Amino acid sequence: MESLIAVFIPIFAALINLSTPGEYVNFGVISISAANFVVVILMTVVFFLAIFLPFPGKKERTK
């Protein structure tokens, strides 16, 4: 069992190391970490994509 876990151990380590000194975005009174900023931007982009993009599949419709 332990040897099986050892095989998978490499995937338990991060491929991209985020444990590095934090980057921050500052404008005026606002100071936000780059990671949080990316999350907020992504959230906004996904929201607008969700309402703009056509929903696939013309489904069978009934009264």
Added chain:
Amino acid sequence: MNNLANQKDREEAVRGLGEDQDMWTNKVRRRIYGKLPPEKLLPDRQPSYVSSWIYVFGILTLSALVVVIGSGIVLSLKGPSWWHESPEGHFINSVHLWSVELFFFFMVIHLWGKFFMASWRGKRALTWMTGMLTFLGSVGTAFTGYLSQQNFDSQWISTQAKDGLNAAGVGSFFNVLDFGQMLMWHIVLLPVVVVAIVVLHVIMVRVRGVVHPYPPKGAKDYPADDMGWTGKYSRYDIIKEGTIAMTVVVLLTLVFSVVFSSPDEKPLTLESWARSSPTDFVATATSELAGTSVAASYGYPYNTVPGSGQKLGPIALPDIFGVTIPVDPANDFVLKPLSTDLNDPSLANALRAYQASSSSQKTTWLANYSKALDSATVSNGVVKVSSGKYGSLPAMMNSLLTMATSGGLDTSLVSGNGFYGTDYTKPLLFLADSQYMAGIAQKDHFLATQWGMMNETGNFPGQAWLWLYTFFYQIKPFSSSGNADVMVWATMIVLSGVLFAVPFIPGLRSVPKMTRLYRLIWKDYYREAEAESKAKV
């Protein structure tokens, strides 16, 4: 024919015998069946306007919640220390973290979508309100999760959050410095509440159905918001949609966990503090003994200090409960630990001499020693000051320093006075008074002035959903007020109430209609309905 017969049999079975109609069980069964028959609970048709990507974020949020709970169960099975000690445990913690991030990500988009649909229309206010309760309950659950991490992030968050909670009076019985209490809230009490509200929310959605679009141009005989849909229906495979959503969430969580892992900056200890910054340790301990530290002059719920609490107008909320978590820094952090060191006769003498001296004498020694520590030097683990009148303070403080560097003080300050201990109120309050902890927090961008509450160590996303709470601390009148914590809390409670009561607030509830974003959400429906209406004309 067969189906109809089956349906009739089922309805008869639900109705039961005439003589049983007054039974509570019979009444509840009939009510449940009437409100939520199986075809409503697991529908295979939806109104045709349910044709937008925005509708998938509800099921994505639910799927993320399942992964959060699943990974949380694994972490619970192995205990709170496991993920710090093994790569497998750390991986499961990463799954837990990223599923939480996805849960909030999807939930916020779901919330935005439902707001711009004005989804509370047609007697659906309770659906909206249970959704808001889920959001607020989830913020609390995530917050206690951050407090239960047992790393530097949780240490700092707890020492900062205590001020807001104490100022609001909540800290008197919800002690964020008590790891055991926070862990129980995180893994038992709050998840039970959140899951119960989510179940209620989903039932409300199934009972009431999804809200109709606002009427299209030229619509005639358009059903009222609270009536059933009279237009077209489309095929809808709820189980298939749920399976796809779950697959997407699991894949995203695994990818994020493998690629980014999760943070775990080692917690500070009194030992690491004393070893790294002995002068700061001794200076802080001296201020605890002198009663000039933040902890010593804090007031409720730790100790009684007249005029110390924050006030909301004329009301000091902590005063309602008084001292509920007794902490006497001079005794608890310094004198009591020193009195347990029975192997050092010179320390016993120093302690006896200090305690026998007059109050004014103690004050003079403490003031002199505090000043002298500004230019202290450290040699062989001993903090040395220039000669002066300090009484037995140098001997006492260096003994405390030795005790701390040996790790003895860490165990001594964990409450419980026994073998087991989970309450870190005292060591955390002591640490929070140090320059050492604040210096590390500043490097991690954790200070209140740095929007610290929503940050995580390194480059990991943190509690971005606390942005508004954190924002208020940056602006006046909050930033310049001595009552900032209670003011921010009061403001957040009012704003949460507003969010909760949107369906009933004139003006605010009409914002979706005014912004007309709903025209984009239901664009397929409007295009078809308005083309049909034109063709008829």
